[in-house]
Amino acid sequence: MAELAARTTAIPGLLVLALPVHGDARGWFKEAWQREKMTALGLPDFGPVQSNISYNASRGATRGIHAEPWDKLVTVATGSVFGAWVDLRKGETFGATVSVEIGPDTAVFVPRGVGNSYQALEDGTAYTYLVNDHWRPGITYPALALDDPDAAIDWPIPLTEAEISAKDQANPRLGEVTPFAADPPSIVVLGAGGQVGQVLLRALPGAKGVTRAELDLTSPQALAEYDWSSVDVVINAAAMTAVDAAETPQGRREAWAANATGPAALAALAVEHDLTLVHFSSDYVFDGTAEVHDEGEGVAPLGVYGQSKAAGDLAVTVAPRHYVLRTSWVIGEGGNFVSTMARLAREGVSPRVVDDQVGRLSFADDLAGAVAHLLNVGAPYGVYGCTCSGEPMSWADIAREVFVASGRSADDVTGVSTAEYTAGASTPVSPRPARSTLSLERLEATGWQARDQREALAAYLRD
CATH class of the missing domain: 3.40.50.720 (NAD(P)-binding Rossmann-like Domain)
Structure with missing residues (x-):
């Protein structure tokens, strides 16, 4: 069983966590969010206020790439996903890409403004994420085409075989994206x-x-x-x-x-x-x-x-x-x-x-x-x-x-x-x-x- 650990990535603030998974004949248990231990490893004390679950019935279901205006901590409850992230924040790392396969023993902290996308690698996959702001109607944020050639994401399941929403199929190319800029605090x-x-x-x-x-x-x-x-x-x-x-x-x-x-x-x-x-x-x-x-x-x-x-x-x-x-x-x-x-x-x-x-x-x-x-x-x-x-x-x-x-x-x-x-x-x-x-x-x-x-x-x- 791996020890709890965190590593940095090519996208500033995007952290990948190795999670200890305790298993026996009944199944497994893990701490998906442990404030004291995780903040000690450098994870921000980001104050989650909402917990979400995304269920994907079929292998190949693909969501994103969306750069929401909140931080999130993502992990898998059952199955596995391929996660891809593109930095859509204004700055030197705009366009930087990171990809990781996420199973129950992995979590990823995603800073606001970083585009995130997830492709289910198994039928009946569910991933969960904590966010530190409430979703509300009418909110807008940058999005990126899944097949953007500059991001060049190597999808395990070709996008031609994936289940993708009509909205995500219409997302713009990187050169057309207005970089995310966080609003100054009110x-x-x-x-x-x-x-x-x-x-x-x-x-x-x-x-x-x-x-x-x-x-x-x-x-x-x-x-x-x-x-x-x-x-x-x-x-x-x-x-x-x-x-x-x-x-x-x-x-x-x-x-x-x-x-x-x-x-x-x-x-x-x-x-x-x-x-x-x-x-x-x-x-x-x-x-x-x-x-x-x-x-x-x-x-x-x-x-x-x-x-x-x-x-x-x-x-x-x-x-x-x-x-x-x-x-x-x-x-x-x-x-x-x-x-x-x-x-x-x-x-x-x-x-x-x-x-x-x-x-x-x-x-x-x-x-x-x-x-x-x-x-x-x-x-x-x-x-x-x-x-x-x-x-x-x-x-x-x-x-x-x-x-x-x-x-x-x-x-x-x-x-x-x-x-x-x-x-x-x-x-x-x-x-x-x-x-x-x-x-x-x-x-x-x-x-x-x-x-x-x-x-x-x-x-x-x-x-």
Whole structure:
């Protein structure tokens, strides 16, 4: 009995698997799809959603050549087939051909866009295939003539003796085929009116922006009624970010609805509709006791906002394909700490600014760029710290940088402790992590180069 093994072919992504078949006097048994073992051999974790069986009553029945827009894993249940594949994808290997005889001890993984055809070598042959998209009426895809001279497939049973459908007899020659080109992923950005959502739409041409008025993340009914059928990626840039207001009774409910319950519902939808889910988190999920917070550190939020964000983080990880980007001190369009300090500098004000909270800035443009990068390179799913790089600074340090760039003296900014700054506050104040520096090692290992925060700050002020 052969061991489970996989080999590559002349068509990139087309893999041939040797399957162990366990037999005795009763017949045989095999594992036609074994996710853990097969993905370890290099088979993509392609997420099948439909199982099909093709029964061929007579030897010589021939189907194809069709290049469907989904991946498939093909094997034989009874009998044997001759399989032939032609790469109909746009690229250097367009027209490359591979053929293999498939019995119960063989399976073939066929990437989308590769034309596939099967000829039954025995009466009563049945082959099965798993696919990772649902068939639907009206779908079109490239096809190729079975007798195309450029593909030059050596059919075991001459096509003149084979049973072929009228449709397959009318398929075009290779020179007439429009190469298969996968559609770019359909991306929906929730919270498109926010400072991060706006730049995400610029960084991801073709993405659809959805505002809260159009889709309320806190409404289970609205989420259920939204049409997710054609969506591939959903980016959740919506959140309740009023940190101090979250400490009030009303704010607590709003924070948990937007930051925890909503993301949990999105994660469930991602599972149901096979979506990639991108979600933004916060340094507030940590208690700030570590000098640098990495992705493996357990969450330990201090306040309601951090608690709701931590709950959202955990919920999102239920989605098999998820990216959680933890950020800190986000600066984008509209009102923010840097623009406020620049205004105070212009107006001649000398502010008191907290100097015992330390971290790094995260500019909205960089966050959007990092999301686009992770999606484009197919980075491993999971949690990533995502901020600027460089030496951590306090809020007071950043304010001084802004004042100097505005022509004021750094001495015009007075550093105070968090306790001093919040003493006597008339409204609730959320506890803040004292250290908000996030590790960037995992993100940079994907090829992303984070900007130094001082350089990024200077560029932001110039703009």
